[in-house]
Amino acid sequence: MASATASQTTTGALNTDTSHGTTTVDDSVVEKIAGIAARQVAGVHDLGGGAARAIGAIRNVIGNQDRGQGISVEVGEKQAAVDVTVIAEYPVPLHRVADGIRSAVIESVEGLVGLEVTEVNVTVSDVFIPSDDDDADSARVQ
Numbered sequence: 001m002a003s004a005t006a007s008q009t010t011t012g013a014l015n016t017d018t019s020h021g022t023t024t025v026d027d028s029v030v031e032k033i034a035g036i037a038a039r040q041v042a043g044v045h046d047l048g049g050g051a052a053r054a055i056g057a058i059r060n061v062i063g064n065q066d067r068g069q070g071i072s073v074e075v076g077e078k079q080a081a082v083d084v085t086v087i088a089e090y091p092v093p094l095h096r097v098a099d100g101i102r103s104a105v106i107e108s109v110e111g112l113v114g115l116e117v118t119e120v121n122v123t124v125s126d127v128f129i130p131s132d133d134d135d136a137d138s139a140r141v142q
Helices: 002-009 027-039 050-061 094-112 132-141
Strands: 014-018 021-025 044-047 071-075 079-089 116-128
Touching (some): 027 094, 044 094, 094 116
Parallel strands (some): 079 116
Antiparallel strands (some): 071 079
16 A cells, blocks of 8 residues: 555656566656766766756765756656756767767666666756866865
8 A cells, every 4th residue: 555655656757566566766766877877977077057066066065965966857667768967078079978978877777777768868068177276276185
């Protein structure tokens, strides 16, 4: 009875019924998995746009990181579509970053959740350009 209630209150989540019970995977879990995969791609500096990054910076200060930041998913019964907003590192070619994100997200979501990923849309919202000041500050702190 409790799992039936949970299934009804969770919108857009993956629900699978087996002879031994029901498995429910919430959209936020799919977002986290996609976010972790995208962050591991070479050339990704951060995820999210301006407002999401500002809120994320506050979360980091208090020690609570949102792994789904910059990720939006639509989850059906057997398929998922993922939107990723990213800040890329300069001078990494943006098409390589986007291709890497697509591959990593598809592999992670399909492998860990069992959903077919129909599309991964990547939006590059900014490019991070390291400056000489960034290197000097980090060297001074060490």
